[in-house]
Amino acid sequence: xxxxxxxxxxxxxxxxxxxxxxxxxxxxxxxxxxxxxxxxxxxxxxxxxxxxxxxxxxxxxxxxxxxxxxxxxxxxxxxxxxxxxxxxxxxxxxxxxxxxxxxxxxxxxxxxxxxxxxxxxxxxxxxxxxxxxxxxxxxxxxxxxxxxxxxxxxxxxxxxxxxxxxxxxxxxxxxxxxxxxxxxxxxxxxxxxxxxxxxxxxxxxxxxxxxxxxxxxxxxxxxxxxxxxxxxxxxxxxxxxxxxxxxxxxxxxxxxxxxxxxxxxxxxxxxxxxxxxxxxxxxxxxxxxx
Numbered sequence: 001x002x003x004x005x006x007x008x009x010x011x012x013x014x015x016x017x018x019x020x021x022x023x024x025x026x027x028x029x030x031x032x033x034x035x036x037x038x039x040x041x042x043x044x045x046x047x048x049x050x051x052x053x054x055x056x057x058x059x060x061x062x063x064x065x066x067x068x069x070x071x072x073x074x075x076x077x078x079x080x081x082x083x084x085x086x087x088x089x090x091x092x093x094x095x096x097x098x099x100x101x102x103x104x105x106x107x108x109x110x111x112x113x114x115x116x117x118x119x120x121x122x123x124x125x126x127x128x129x130x131x132x133x134x135x136x137x138x139x140x141x142x143x144x145x146x147x148x149x150x151x152x153x154x155x156x157x158x159x160x161x162x163x164x165x166x167x168x169x170x171x172x173x174x175x176x177x178x179x180x181x182x183x184x185x186x187x188x189x190x191x192x193x194x195x196x197x198x199x200x201x202x203x204x205x206x207x208x209x210x211x212x213x214x215x216x217x218x219x220x221x222x223x224x225x226x227x228x229x230x231x232x233x234x235x236x237x238x239x240x241x242x243x244x245x246x247x248x249x250x251x252x253x254x255x256x257x258x259x260x261x262x263x264x265x266x267x268x269x270x271x272x273x274x275x276x277x278x279x280x281x282x283x284x285x286x287x288x289x290x
Contacts, residue, residue, distance in 0.1 A: 004066065004120065005066075005120060006036060006066045006067060006117055006118055006120075007036060007037060007066060008036065008037040008038075008039065008064055008065040008066055009027075009031050009036055009037070009038055009039070009065060009066065009067050009068070009069060009117075010038075010039045010040070010041075010061055010062065010065045010067070010068035010069065010080075010083075010084065010089070011024045011027055011028060011038060011039070011040045011044075011051070011054070011068075011069050011071065012040075012041065012044060012068060012069065012070050012071065012072075012076060012079065012080040012083070013040075013044055013047070013048060013051075013071040013072065013076075013096075014071060014072030014073065014075075014076045014096055014097075015044065015047045016047065017072060017096050017097075019096050019107060020071040020072050020076075020096040021047070021048040021050070021051075023071050023094060023096065023107055023110055024040070024048060024051060024069075024071050025048070025050050025051065026110065026111070027069060027071070027110060027114060028040075028051060028054055030111060030114050031114065031118075034118055036118070038054045039054055039056045039061055039065060040054040040055055040056070041055075041056065041057075041058045041061045041083070042055045042056065042057055042058065043058065058083070061083060061084075062083055062084040062086070062087040062089055063087060064087075065084065065087070065089045066089060066090070067089060067090050067091070067092055067117065067270060068080050068083065068084045068089050068090070068091050068092070069091075069092045069093075069094060070091055070092070070093045070094065070103075071094045071096050072094075072096050072097055073095070073096065073097020073098060073103075074097060074101055074102050074103070074190075075097070075246060076093075076096075076097070077091065077093045077102040077103060078102075078146075078147055078148060078245040078246065079245075080093075081129075081147045081267045081269075082145060082146070082147070082245065082247075085129060085145065085147075085265060085266070085267045085268070086145070086265055088265070088268070089268070090124045090268040090269065090270045091267070091268065091269055091270060092104060092105065092113070092117065092122075092269075092270035093105065093269075093270075094106075094107060094110060094113075095107070101189060101190075102147075102186070102269070104269075104270060104271055104272065105272075113272065116272055117270070121272070122270050122271065122272055123270070123271045123272070123273065123274070124268045124269065124270060124271070125202070125268070125269045125271055126266040126267070126268055126269075127147065127184065127185075127186045127202055127266055127267040127268075127269060128184045128185065128186070128205050128206070128207075128226050128262050128263070128266060128267075129145050129146065129147055129184070129262070129263035129265065129266055129267050130145065130146040130147070130149070130150055130182060130183075130184055130187075130207070130244075130260055130261075130262065130263060131143065131144075131145055131260070131261055131262065131263040131264070132144040132145065132146060132150045132182075132242075132244055132258060132259070132260050133258070133259040133260075134242060134249065134252070134256070134257075134258050134259075135256060135257045135258075135259075136250070136252055136253070136256040136257075137256075138250045138251055138252065138253070138256070139249065139250035139251075140242045140249035140250030140251065140252060140256075141250075144244045144247075144249060145244070145263055146184075146187075146244040146245040147184065147186055147187065147245060147267050148183060148184065148186060148187030148190045148191070148245050148246075149181050149182060149183040149184070149187040149190060149191055149192060149244075149245065150181075150182045150242070150243070150244045150258070150260055151179055151180070151181050151182075151191060151212075151241075151242070151243045151244075152179050152180050152232055152240050152241070152242055152252070152258060153178060153179030153212065153240065153241050153243070154178055154179060154238065154240060154241075155238070155239050155240065155241050155251060156238055156239070159238050160176045160177060160178065160215055160238075161175070161176075161177060161178065161179055161180075161234075161238065161240045162174060162175070162176050162234070162235045162236045162238070163175045163177075163180055163232045163233065163234060163235065163240070164232070164233045164235050165180075165209075165230065165231070165232055166229075166230070166231040166232075166233075167222075167224070167228065167229070167230060167231075168228055168229055169229070169231075173218065174235060175211050175214060175216070176214065176215045176216055177211040177212055177213055177214040177215060177216070178212040178213040178214075179211075179212040179213075179240075180209065180210070180211050180212065180232065181195060181197065181208070181209070181210045181211075181212060182207060182208070182209055182230055182260040183197065183207070183208040183210065184206075184207065184208070184262075185200040185201065185202045185203070185204045185205070185206055185208075186202045186267075187208075188200040188208055189281070192208055192210045192221070195210050195211070195212045195213075196210070196221075197210035197221045198221055198223070199281065200223075201277050201278075202277060203277070205225070205226045205262070206223050206224060206225060206226060207223075207224045207225070207226060207228065207230070207260065207261070207262060208221055208222070208223055208224075209221060209222040209224065209230060210222075225262075226261070226262030227261065227262055228261065229259060229260070229261040230259070230260045230261070231257060231258070231259045231260075232257060232258045232260075233255065233256070233257045234252050234253060234254050234255065234256050234257075235254065236254060237253075237254050239251040239252065239253055240252045240256075242258060
């Protein structure tokens with residue numbers, strides 16, 4: 001999908017990386033000078049007071065913006081996607097972190113990238129988002145979204161989580177494991193990868209179910225379609241922690257359940273040309289030429 005005219009831009013800088021604050025101030029200056037409305041969520045302004053003129057409450061941050069610029073690492077990128085994807089805004093990542101796997105722009109290229117953005121010289125990739133519906137009386141209850149993954153994990157050392165799994169409404173098995181990960185193709189290089197899940201090109205529309213340290217013979221990942229539904233039920237008295245893209249949602253108790261499927265609204269990621277996933281993978285993981 002090609003770019004459109006930019007009128008409103010949101011900035012989401014990392015809370016405690018000085019470089020992120022400096023780049024956010026620079027971006028605000030460049031954009032404001034070109035007549036673009038700039039917004040920064042009030043909680044982020046608390047970390048960077050110089051951005052106070054652009055402060056808006058979180059509830060109105062995403063409304064009507066065209067692009068949100070995430071200035072930080074992959075965690076900032078995930079937080080920004082979560083804040084704006086439901087409103088249809090695209091996200092541009094500026095790497096002020098270490099891995100920066102999701103980011104498009106290096107700090108030294110910020111000015112040139114903003115010029116290309118304003119000129120409409122950009123593309124938008126759509127990525128599958130995960131919709132997570134938690135049925136629980138606790139704080140995790142509700143509906144959540146994730147670009148990378150949802151995770152259910154044990155909270156007590158020395159014990160396992162026991163989770164009954166249904167696929168498309170039919171019982172599949174009960175996992176006895178440290179936890180389970182439901183990841184998108186985008187998230188296949190994150191936690192799922194560290195649990196020996198497959199690496200999947202983000203061009204694929206799929207969901208991955210990967211157990212974490214399973215105490216059972218069946219220890220393989222499952223690759224499902226984005227419209228399929230996974231349902232997990234906590235089947236014993238040990239609590240389980242639910243997270244979405246690293247955000248702790250809350251503890252689940254016996255009988256609580258979690259449904260995961262592809263979301264109806266995709267994440268929209270700004271790029272300046274088709275990215276070669278395999279070369280990015282090679283660079284980020286330090287795979288040498290031979």
